[in-house]
Amino acid sequence: AKTLRLILGDQLNHHHSWFNKKDNEVTYIIMEVMQEQQYVKHHIQKIIGFFMAMRNFAEELRNEGHQIIYFRLDDEDNQQNFKENLKNLIEKLSIEKFEYQLPDEYRLDQQIKEICENLEIETQVFDTEHFYTSREDVKDFFKGKKQYLMESFYRDMRKKHHLLVDNKLEPFGDKWNFDHENRKKYDGKYPLKAPLLFKKDVSDIVKLLDDLKVDYFGNIKPKEFPYPTSRKEALKVLKYFCDELLPSFGRYEDAMLKEHHTLFHSCLSFSLNLKMISPKEVVDQVIDTWQANKKEIDIAQVEGFVRQVIGWREYMRGIYWDQMPAFASKNYLDNKTKLPSWFWDGKVKMNCLKYAINNSLDHAYAHHIQRLMVIGNFALLIGANPNEVDAWYLGVYADAVEWVQITNTRGMSQFADGGLIGSKPYVASANYINKMSNYCSGCKYDKNLRHGDKACPFNSLYWNFYIKHEDKLKKNARIGMVYRLLEKMDKSEIDTIVNQGNHYLSNLNSL
Ligand code: FAD
Structure with missing residues (x-):
């Protein structure tokens, strides 16, 4: 039967069994569509990385003798979404069977299933033959x-x-x-x-x-x-x-x-x-x-x-x-704070964040500890809305596809799942950042101070976080130590720290 096979932008697997033989009855479709540029705002290097890789993949398959249709974003007959492009192609080429590989993203999995339900031809789904494990x-x-x-x-x-x-x-x-x-x-x-x-x-x-x-x-x-x-x-x-x-x-x-x-x-x-x-x-x-x-x-x-x-x-x-789609709206700590504007322009004075955010903006990359213990740590300490945190992480990193982004961000980093992935929140004060980096030297803020004009915001925000979430976190055996330290702290010292933290929380854009 005349078959159309869809290849998504993150399915560029040369070794997939689909490509073991050339078949004149089979046409592959790869497309750049506006739909995928708009579900979240992406880093420009991420978009370009995907497009370049998709174009190269199409070219290589074509050179190997496969029949490829490639839609560029500015092609005239590109309808800018999967549904209409597929519908048109199926009609135009008199396709009798539609095949695709399991999308790794829930959103696309749903969408393509729905497209298939509305097609009048036979459809079949294949594994991507990439992971060690199956979805289940x-x-x-x-x-x-x-x-x-x-x-x-x-x-x-x-x-x-x-x-x-x-x-x-x-x-x-x-x-x-x-x-x-x-x-x-x-x-x-x-x-x-x-x-x-x-x-x-x-x-x-x-x-x-x-x-x-x-x-x-x-x-x-x-x-x-x-x-x-x-x-x-x-x-x-x-x-x-x-x-x-x-x-x-x-x-x-x-x-x-x-x-x-x-x-x-x-x-x-x-x-x-x-x-x-x-x-x-x-x-x-x-x-x-x-x-x-x-x-x-x-x-x-x-x-x-x-x-x-x-x-x-x-x-x-x-x-x-296992957890989608419910995972995407989890917010265990009920966090609502808006991310500061410098997440998008890098104009922040705290050295560690300046480096971690600007690395991300310059390279569409940051390594794990910058993502987890600097940026994610800060976002959690200020109680950032996990929807905003997800959107930022999903947009900024070239490697960000939802299955690995949201689990790391909302789960591991923001504790929005209430501890399914990590048994305690990944938060730390300036001490940790100083221990693992040279960011603190030359910083406007002093890593050793908890309050005062020069105090590193990580310190007061850290204690503020634990005080604010005592009802949810104190019972966690892995955190007991923090609350024992708080109990030993002077009441007036605690008040001063809380005031300092609240001052920073009211002035996030100018940190
Ligand atoms: P290396 O440090 O060299 O590690 C090797 C490989 O191991 C990586 O390429 C990656 O495939 C895998 N890996 C490492 N850590 C993880 C992890 N926690 N989860 C899954 N795979 C891992 N990774 C993404 O691929 N996409 C994301 O969108 C993403 N978002 C993240 C968001 C947050 C808040 C955090 C804390 C981590 C995130 N990670 C994400 C995981 C990890 O930070 C990146 O995979 C890693 O930084 C990529 O750089 P690398 O290839 O040099 O990794």
């Missing part, structure tokens, strides 16, 4: 549990896939987890490497977006677009990571530096999330590299990385499919 695996694994402990899922994954375990399924290095060795400030012992950048000229796409008045934010150097946008380039990023960065990955995983925004992180999330490379090939190559270089690379570096990919990444996806 995490849900099944934690059946009946109140809290979804990542670590137990992760250990099960290690055994199931025979990764970093011996024949008796015992972990290499005699430990499952080397997390406590991954908490070093950068001490200069291992030299930093520049991230691998591709520097492509994308001026024509910038012009296209401007001509069509696409509403975007963030910064870009149009002649030096840095992202990998083909499988070949994604593989180069992986090789660069294995050769140059893996030996220090775990050690400095939580460190932050003014002078370097990627440190030893892999920068693979964009390539992975668009499926230009698979988690399995990433993990296999990392483990092979370690096995060939055990003198230079110790297990803590490798285990830390494998945990992120087979643990956190698969776990978050499973939580997403």
Whole structure:
């Protein structure tokens, strides 16, 4: 039967079994549509990264002999949404069967199901053949549990896939987890490497977006677009990571530096999330590299990385499919504060936020600890509305697709799920940020002060947060210590801290 196969922008998997054979009866459709530029306001580098990768993917498939239709955003017959474009194509090409791959986003999953229900031809859905797990695996694994402990899922994954375990399924290095060795400030012992950048000229796409008045934010150097946008380039990023960065990955995983925004992180999330490379090939190559270089690379570096990919990444996806759509409106702490304006222009005086936000605006990237312990920490301490926090994170990062963004943001970072993902809120005062970074030096604010003009806002906001949410948090055994400290504090000291925090809360735009 004459078949139309839809490929979404984050389904650029060259190794999908769809492409094993060329078939004149099959036409593939890939489209740039306004619908996808508008459901949230995106960073310009995110839009361009997706478009470039989609265009390259279409070109490669075409060169291999597949029949491809590609809609550019400014094509005349582009109706700017999936529904109408598909309807028109099915009619025009006299299509008899429509096929698609499971969308990873709930919104699109619903939409395409609905499109299918209204089609009069046969439809069929396929797996994306990307993840280790199915949509339901995490849900099944934690059946009946109140809290979804990542670590137990992760250990099960290690055994199931025979990764970093011996024949008796015992972990290499005699430990499952080397997390406590991954908490070093950068001490200069291992030299930093520049991230691998591709520097492509994308001026024509910038012009296209401007001509069509696409509403975007963030910064870009149009002649030096840095992202990998083909499988070949994604593989180069992986090789660069294995050769140059893996030996220090775990050690400095939580460190932050003014002078370097990627440190030893892999920068693979964009390539992975668009499926230009698979988690399995990433993990296999990392483990092979370690096995060939055990003198230079110790297990803590490798285990830390494998945990992120087979643990956190698969776990978050499973939580997403277990919890959506209700997850998207969770707000356990009833937070309502508007995000300050400097989330969009980077004009903030607190050094740590200045670096973390401007890294995000300049590169559509920030590493995990900047996302979690600087920006997310701040948003939670001010009681930011999780809808706004989600929209910002979903827009700003090039790797942001909802299944991995919302679970990390609303769940892990904002505690809006009431502790399903993290057993306590990820909040910290200036002390933590100073311990993990060099941001505090030269800052307008003093990391050691809790009140007064120069006091670092993180300190008073931290105590304010715990005081405000005492009814919900005090009963949490992992937090007891904080409340014991508060009980020992002078009443007048507490009042002064609360006043200081409230002062900052009323002046968020000028911090
Ligand atoms: P590395 O540090 O090199 O890690 C390797 C890989 O592990 C990553 O590429 C990623 O695929 C995976 N990984 C690491 N941590 C996580 C995690 N917590 N959840 C899922 N996968 C993980 N990641 C996204 O891909 N998209 C997002 O939109 C996103 N939003 C986030 C929002 C918040 C508030 C937080 C705290 C984290 C978010 N993350 C997100 C997870 C993580 O921060 C990024 O995956 C990582 O920073 C990407 O950079 P990297 O490839 O250099 O990662």
